[in-house]
Amino acid sequence: MTTATARTSDDGGDGGGGGEGGGGRDGGGKRRGAGAMAVAQRVGRSLMLPIAVLPAAALMVRLGYEDMLGREGFPDFVNRIAEFLAAGGGALLDNLPLLFAVGIAIGFARRADGSTGLAAVVGYLVFQQVMATFSDPNLPPEEGVARPADAGVLGGVVMGLVTAVLYQRYHRRKLPDWLGFFGGRRLVPILASFAGLFLGVVFGYAWPVLGAGIHGFGEWLVxxxxxxxxxxxxxxxxxxxxxxxxxxxxxxxxxxxxxxxxxxxxxxxxxxxxxxxxxxxxxxxxxxxxxxxxxxxxxxxxxxxxxxxxxxxxxxxxxxxxxxxxxxxxxxxxxxxxxxxxxxxxxxxxxxxxxxxxxxxxxxxxxxxxxxxxxxxxxxxxxxxxxxxxxxxxxxxxxxxxxxxxxxxxxxxxxxxxxxxxxxxxxxxxxxxxxx
Known part of the structure; x- marks a missing residue:
């Protein structure tokens, strides 16, 4: 929709008598709008790779569900097949944030390579485990144990973007000779791990507060x-x-x-x-x-x-x-x-x-x-x-x-x-x- 706004402004500028300064301001606004749209488009395109695996994952999980091949009364070998399907599909769906982190990091960073994906994995794993040290009181406990806070897909998207930015800025950065081994592409996973640590702490403190509001909203809806x-x-x-x-x-x-x-x-x-x-x-x-x-x-x-x-x-x-x-x-x-x-x-x-x-x-x-x-x-x-x-x-x-x-x-x-x-x-x- 940003494109439509830019076109409207452009048409208005051509027909009006705005001065040169006004035209510059309009041009700057359009450039910023176009830049934001370009970033959003790059994010959207970078998601295509992880999205491609979701249909297969969803079908495997559904076929393995208890009311399908896992139904009671079916032969044992059919139930066993259901377990395989559910486990295989669940492995992808349960790790969707990680898939998004890698996909966005590789697709968003210019001149990305395998080290970009590795850095995204490192950063997200640190982020996930740090955030898991916080409990989420808004979710019902499992077997009397509080469930850990979980940012879901948002965590993967954020870590993917952060990793892409870190890669573009530091993948050619040289360090002093005594630290030379850790320079260049090897530096990016290290920085991504510290970024994951910081973001995990920030999300961990913010998530229960946001969740409390959403949970209360759910009670009103009923x-x-x-x-x-x-x-x-x-x-x-x-x-x-x-x-x-x-x-x-x-x-x-x-x-x-x-x-x-x-x-x-x-x-x-x-x-x-x-x-x-x-x-x-x-x-x-x-x-x-x-x-x-x-x-x-x-x-x-x-x-x-x-x-x-x-x-x-x-x-x-x-x-x-x-x-x-x-x-x-x-x-x-x-x-x-x-x-x-x-x-x-x-x-x-x-x-x-x-x-x-x-x-x-x-x-x-x-x-x-x-x-x-x-x-x-x-x-x-x-x-x-x-x-x-x-x-x-x-x-x-x-x-x-x-x-x-x-x-x-x-x-x-x-x-x-x-x-x-x-x-x-x-x-x-x-x-x-x-x-x-």
Whole structure:
């Protein structure tokens, strides 16, 4: 959207009688805006490599879930295969922040090589372990033990950017002869480790304070009906870039409300729904139209907006991440294709998610999931859902809206979504990956 602002200013400057000084100020503002957009585009492009592994990871985890190949009553060897799949996919999803740290460091730093990725790993591991020394009182304890603070994807993104900056500034720095061995590229991992130490302490002290506010917000949502569901949808998507959506989810999904079935008491939206509570699903139902229909339609729009010579390559990626979203409900691979290059478009996506959440609940639809809002959970829970057909109708309507909004925004504001990069940008990214 910055590009649109720059164009408006440019048109106004040409038509007005502003003086030379005013034109200089406008030019400086446009240059700063263009610079910020360029940085965001580089971050977005650098995420493509780690994002490419997510569809496979999501499918492995979903197939290994207890209601799929891990179901009781299946042969032991099938359950064993489920364990393998869940462990393999979980290894990637559980270490998503680390993948982002490496991907951003390599993709963002100019003339990056393997030492850039190593420095990102070193910095993030230090950051993660330092932050884990802090407990997060806002999350429910596990087996009576407080859970460690965790910055999620935000920590990986920050460490990736910091590592890239350190690499560009110090990878050719020479040290005195007696320290010469540690100069140049060897210096960057050392600096990254100290940066991770510092950032881990800063995040560790700040995280519980931020989390307390988010947790209290979650408690308010529970008693707010359709409005609460809508606000939850917006906040859930808005917090994904900073990795704090799990704090918001924790109270509505795992603690809010209670339902007794067979003498056993269940708490939280997910457990209550899966055990037959007809009033549950407030914080899950509206995700189905977005994850199964709307975001795949956004992928179709990005495919149609790609340059003709790039559509074949982009089409394969878009098909895989759209299929992953539809089948499993894992949408991060789609969202991270535009979250940094078009934050205003992501804000629209967050608002529309909230609209879907509020509308689904207000119209009386009730559905839920054990994993995420994909076709697998949709089909598995047909027997206990209320008006599930309504979610399909809403999904098709939202698909049309998403396709129109994304196609208009991409073409009108010339957003560099996958397949619209210049030849120079593609060559630079491929060169960085080759060096790595």
């Amino acid at each position: 008693g707010s009906g359709a409005l609460g569901a809508g606000v939850f949808g917006v906040a859930n998507r808005a917090l994904i870039p900073v990795g704090m959506h799990h704090l918001l989810n924790s109270f509505p999904w795992f603690q809010a409300g209670s339902y007794e079935d067979g003498g056993v008491r269940y708490e939280g939206d997910i457990a209550r729904f899966l055990h037959g509570d007809p009033t549950a699903g407030q914080f899950m139902t509206g995700f189905f139209p977005i994850m199964m229909f709307a975001l795949p339609a956004a992928c179709l729009a990005m495919y149609h907006c790609a340059r003709p010579e790039r559509r074949k390559v982009v089409g394969g990626m878009m098909f895989s991440i759209a299929l992953t979203a539809f089948v499993t409900g894992v949408t991060e691979p789609i969202e991270f294709t535009f979250i940094f290059i078009a934050p205003a478009l992501y804000a629209v996506h967050a608002v529309l998610t909230g609209v879907s959440m509020a509308l689904s609940w207000a119209l009386g639809a009730r559905d839920g999931f054990g994993f995420s809002a994909g076709a697998i959970d949709f089909l598995l829970n047909l027997g206990i859902a209320t008006r599930p057909w309504l979610l399909v109708v809403l999904g098709l309507c939202f698909a049309v809206v998403y396709y129109a909004v994304f196609r208009f925004a991409i073409t009108r504001f010339d957003l560099p979504t996958p397949g619209r990069e210049s030849d120079e940008e593609i060559a630079e990214l491929e060169k960085a990956q080759y060096r790595a």
